[in-house]
Amino acid sequence: MKKYIYLIFTLVLCASCQSIDKRSYNIDSVASPQGTEVFQPDWKNIAENYRFPEWFADAKFGIFIHWGVYSVPAYDNEWYSRNMYQEGHHAYKHHIATWGAHDKFGYKDFIPLFKAEKFNAEEWVKLFKEAGAKYVVPVAEHHDGFSMYDSDLNEWNAVNMGPKKDIIGLLKKATEKEGLIFGLSTHRAENAWFYNGGMRFPSDVQDTTISLYGRRYDNEKYTEDFAREWLTHTYELIDKYEPKLIWFDWTVNNPILMPYFNKFMAYYYNNSLDWGENVVVNTKQGYPTDVQVWDVERGKSGKMMQFPWQTDTSVGKKSWSYIDGEENKSPEQIVHDLIDIVSKNGNLLLNIGPRADGTITDEQKEVLLSIGKWLKINGEAIYGTRCWKKFGEGNTEPTKGSFTDNTATAYTAQDMRFTTKGNDFYAVILNWSDNGILIKSLDKEAIADARILDISLLGSDEKINWKQTDEGLKIFFPEKKPCEYAYSFKISFDKKVGEHLKSEAVNEVMKHGA
Structure with missing residues (x-):
């Protein structure tokens, strides 16, 4: 009976989601608004036409920012929005003890508490620049489905509620004012199933009119209908914010999503030709490393790579977002990792997690400033360099x-x-x-x-x-x-010594791990 009720809720929800307003986004086309369609949604075409940006190869060091509604409970990690609905999970128990029953106080009820009243984009970016970062990548939307930008497609956004500010727009303006490269990440693909646990016991997730909670699919299950919705939202980010880098989490390699992701790459790269900019896509697995940049979460490649790649990791050891009781890495550890990564043809994207009010902890500030102090002396050996014939x-x-x-x-x-x-x-x-x-x-x-x-x-x-x-x-x-x-x-x-390694078997890394 429990499974039968869950199925009914899911069917009702899917029917309500199919009426998504596509606005002017024609996701059946990969041509840019100006009609550019050099890139087509197949890997052979993209590999023949795509060139990795010099700015990315030169930059070496960027800042990632996980900040959103999940910063309010400040407990466990940035997956609080999922884990609070997983019966038996310690976040589930914490939520009841701290905030009450899930049908009385759900994740959506944190939004009014996410005020960002002390957020100052210019102060943040000045800190990142002082840390030696060359590009900035805030999370535009996490798995929780709350857009940190001015979305026409998602009513659950930071302009309509919570901060009442276009966080992504403000960070883009501040980043480019300081001469840094602006990127963003979108994790909307995971929203499709992120809240499904709340369908198994009395909670506000069972109110299918709340689109924040996504499709409530079984874990990592997707449909063509959702794939089209995902692509529409991704086109919106490209058109509105023109990011030079877009980072994705793991499920974009799902067989249902993959054809639509190929469309995204073609559309994004066609737009970049109109902008006169070279851009970067980051994924973790499933895509060739010559059509986008391979990203390793909280780890590194064990060997030099032929094509540019990236590590994404966090200052905090426990969470990507702010939590009480976080334990931070030392500046020495991060600097050592940066050096090792750069010697293997990679970049480091280092995350910080601000508090819900928009302040960055003194501990994380000190880590960033210490890295910047080292880079002011040693940056010549990092920025703009290329790897040698051995790392x-x-x-x-x-x-x-x-x-x-x-x-x-x-x-x-x-x-x-x-x-x-x-x-x-x-x-x-x-x-x-x-x-x-x-x-x-x-x-x-x-x-x-x-x-x-x-x-x-x-x-x-x-x-x-x-x-x-x-x-x-x-x-x-x-x-x-x-x-x-x-x-x-x-x-x-008096002359160059050796050459960069050109014959690394990158595919072996993708098959067998770094």
Whole structure:
């Protein structure tokens, strides 16, 4: 009987959702509003026409922002909106104890409490710029279905209720004012099934007139009808905000959604031609790495990649959004991860979680400012660089793969990562040594055709002593440390030394993991 009632609710809900207002978005076409249709929704066509942006390859470091209605309860993590409706889950029990029964106080009832009264987009972006970030990616809509932007298609948005502000529009304006690149993420695909637990016991989710709660499908189930709705909302974000990067969570690789995602890519890339901009799409799995940027959640690739890729991770270890009792990573751990990622042809997208009122915690501010302090000295070895023919040396095995980066790796001075820029080679040493270091990869044979003109340590005015040996290049540290966490030696040659790895079997990583 319980399953029968659930089925009836689902059928009624699906019928009510099919009347979505498509406005002027023609999702049967991938042509831009100006009629550009160079890109078509197939991977071969996209791979032949798409070029990874230089700005993305140069930027290396961006800021992700998880901020929304889920920041009000500030409990467990950003999945509170789902877990509060999962019977037996500790978030379910917490909700009843703190806020009351689900049919009296549901997730929608947090919206009036999400006032964002202290939100200041310009202050945020100035902080991100001080941290050394080159692009900013706020969440435009999370799994909870609440749009943080001025949506014509979703009445549950931050302009109509809650903050009564176009959060995404304000962040775009502030980001571009500071000369940074603006992107956004949309997680609307997961909204289709995110609240389905609330259909199994008395809750406000059973009120099918509340479109915030999506389709209430079984876990990760999709229909063509929903796929069309999803694509319409995604077209709206492109047309209204012209983001230079759009990030997606995992279920866009679903077989039902995939053809519509291919349409999205073609439409987005066609629009970018009209804008005169190169853009980036991020997905986690399921799509070729030559048509969009592969993203690794809370982890890293274990090898150098042929095409640009990205790690998305958070300052906080427990949650992407603000929660009480968060434990934050140290600046040293994040800087070490950034260096390792960049040496393997990747970027780091680092998340922060502001409070519901729009303030950022002092702890997360301090982490960002500490990273910025390191980058002010060592940024030359990071920004605008390209990887060498190998990513580095050392015996310490770093973490790799998704969901592996909460524990810091204890590097030694024998652990180093390489980057290049023109005729300059950067060896970033991941710990200090009073005895100097030996770069085995730069032995006499490896650089036989090039001559070292100078070696310096970024941030230091002291003369650096070095000598070339058959075993490698021996470099001695100066007396004073110029910074904390890692130390960047700049080795200037009279010509380029080696080339970027071009033959990495990227598909093997996609098949077998990073």
